[in-house]
Amino acid sequence: MKNRLIRTCSLAFGVLVLASAVHAQRNQIRVVGSSTVYPFTTLVAEQFGKTSSFKTPVIESTGTGGGFKLFCAGVGTDHPDVSNASRAIKSSEVELCASNGVDKITEIQIGYDGIVVANSKKGTRYNLTREQLFRALAKELPTDKGTLVENPYTYWSDIDASLPKVKIEVLGPPPTSGTRDAFVELAMEGGCKTFEWVSALKKSDKSRYKAICHGIREDGAYIEAGENDNLIVQKLNANPNALGIFGFSFLDQNTDTVQGSVIDGVEPTFENIAAQDYPISRPLFVYIKGAHVGVVPGLEKFVAEYTSEKAMGDEGYLSDAGLIPMPQTERRAVRASANAFEHNIAE
Numbered sequence: 001m002k003n004r005l006i007r008t009c010s011l012a013f014g015v016l017v018l019a020s021a022v023h024a025q026r027n028q029i030r031v032v033g034s035s036t037v038y039p040f041t042t043l044v045a046e047q048f049g050k051t052s053s054f055k056t057p058v059i060e061s062t063g064t065g066g067g068f069k070l071f072c073a074g075v076g077t078d079h080p081d082v083s084n085a086s087r088a089i090k091s092s093e094v095e096l097c098a099s100n101g102v103d104k105i106t107e108i109q110i111g112y113d114g115i116v117v118a119n120s121k122k123g124t125r126y127n128l129t130r131e132q133l134f135r136a137l138a139k140e141l142p143t144d145k146g147t148l149v150e151n152p153y154t155y156w157s158d159i160d161a162s163l164p165k166v167k168i169e170v171l172g173p174p175p176t177s178g179t180r181d182a183f184v185e186l187a188m189e190g191g192c193k194t195f196e197w198v199s200a201l202k203k204s205d206k207s208r209y210k211a212i213c214h215g216i217r218e219d220g221a222y223i224e225a226g227e228n229d230n231l232i233v234q235k236l237n238a239n240p241n242a243l244g245i246f247g248f249s250f251l252d253q254n255t256d257t258v259q260g261s262v263i264d265g266v267e268p269t270f271e272n273i274a275a276q277d278y279p280i281s282r283p284l285f286v287y288i289k290g291a292h293v294g295v296v297p298g299l300e301k302f303v304a305e306y307t308s309e310k311a312m313g314d315e316g317y318l319s320d321a322g323l324i325p326m327p328q329t330e331r332r333a334v335r336a337s338a339n340a341f342e343h344n345i346a347e
Contacts (some may be wrong), residue, residue, distance in 0.1 A: 026077045027297050029057035033067025033084030034178050035227045036113060036247035037284050040318050041084050041306075047317070048305045054298030057082075063227040064178030071287065072097035081292045081299055085285045086113065086178030086247070104290025108303065108338045110312055112324035114248035114273040114281040115183050116260040117170075118233075122240035124164050126156075126261035130279060133263075134191025135159045136168050137222050139215035142195040151217050171225040171232050172245035179229075182282040183245055184214040187263075190279060233258055248273060249322025273324045284323070293341055300339070307335040 031041055038061040049056025062070065064085045071083035072093055079102075089107065097105060117128065135141060136159060140148040156163035173180040192213035193199045201209035216222050225232045229246035233254050236244045243261070248268060251260050260268035264279045272278040286306065293299050305311060311318050314325050326334070 028055040029082065029296055029299055029302055030080040031057055031059045031082040031084060031286075032062045032070045032080045033060075033082075033286075034064040034086040034284070035061045035173075035229050036086040036179055036249070037084035037110070037286065039249060039321060040110065040284070040323050041082075041286065043317060043321055044302070044306045044311055047311070048298070048302050051305075052298060052301055054301065057302060059084075061227060063174070063176040064181070065176035066227075068093045068096070068287075071289065072100055072102050074100045075102055075289065075291045079289070081289050081296050082302075083287045085287060087181045087282065088285060089287060102289060102291070106288040106290060106293075106303075106338060106341050108286050108288065108307065109283050109326065109330075109334055110286055110306065110323065111284055111318065111326055112273060112276075112281055113284050113322075114268050114278050114324070115179060115186065115245060116248055116251045116268045116280075117187075117243055117245055117263065118236065118251055118258045118260045118268075119243045120236045120240040121257060121259050124166070125259050126163070126243065127265075128163075128261050129264050130187050130191035131194045132159050132163070132191070133187050134194075134213075137170060137188065137216050138192070138212075139217045140212065142192075142198050142212065146197050148212065151219070151221070153221075166241050168221045169223065169239070169242045170221065170245065171223050171235055171242055173227060173229075174224045177227055179245065179247060183280065184216065186280045186282065188216070189213040247322075248324070252322035270322075270324060281324075288338075288341070290341065300341075303341075304339050307331075307338050 038059060042059050045057040045059055048054065064087055067083040067085065068089060071080050073079055097103070117126070117133065119126065136153060136156065138151055141151055143149055153159050153168060155165050155167055157165040172183070198209065198212055225235060229250045232244040232246050233250055236242055237257050251258060251268065266272050266278050268278055273281045288303060310316055312325060312331060316325065319325050325331070
């Protein structure tokens with residue numbers, strides 16, 4: 001959980017005014033955040049609306065970073081109850097929450113996802129390494145002399161003669177996206193570390209190391225395509241020469257038109273991600289605002305639905321939608337702590 005201290009807290013709500021205000025003004029759960037987690041939470045919301053006496057929650061796809069900004073802005077009827085996230089919450093976001101009175105946050109891991117680099121089936125399927133991905137997308141490239149040069153590559157074949165002579169054009173998420181965060185950490189950094197002198201910087205000059213390994217070129221080779229992964233899929237179908245970066249579930253739902261690249265010799269399949277063999281994979285989360293539990297009608301039952309075996313289990317409906325389930329022992333632990341709202345993030 002990246003050095004965050006997990007502590008057990010009481011969920012007592014000290015301000016009765018807040019409770020009455022939320023009851024009076026909003027009786028529907030509001031969720032914001034990750035576009036990757038959006039389809040999973042939408043399925044849970046629909047199921048919850050059908051099988052309970054509560055209204056179907058309202059789900060907004062704002063991106064992980066944008067979701068946390070809304071989630072951490074305050075407590076009460078004007079602020080969301082849940083934030084979807086395709087990465088763990090950052091310490092700076094925890095601090096933002098705390099500064100606005102959001103001091104009880106329950107983290108729930110819902111499963112795993114792979115980040116795919118895909119293209120239209122009309123084009124050539126790519127077999128890439130993380131080093132090649134870094135060379136294709138890095139803003140600056142390390143040299144053997146310990147210096148940096150502006151990325152000189154125009155075509156994939158410039159990087160390796162075995163790759164197609166196709167212009168490097170990659171559609172991906174913006175900086176506010178958790179998918180972007182995970183991609184630069186897992187794929188870009190994974191390739192960047194193959195340069196020994198840069199890898200050594202991780203201990204001696206972490207800020208420079210991050211600037212080199214996470215910096216994405218801005219000359220048109222990488223195109224920010226927004227938070228909507230479905231839109232990236234549509235653009236790939238319109239441009240067979242482009243590659244796109246998005247979550248595995250969107251590949252799984254569009255296998256008739258797009259294909260995932262092999263990364264470091266491993267195909268982006270459900271089985272390979274579940275076995276943690278696929279190198280660009282990450283956990284997915286939802287975060288619950290503790291001050292709204294017991295105040296916004298149905299929030300506890302919504303969490304119970306989300307963490308139920310029928311939803312997140314091996315044969316659950318989220319698995320059918322492309323979510324990679326956690327091992328059963330992990331699911332039990334998540335379910336027990338989430339439904340008790342015992343584990344809360346704090347500095």
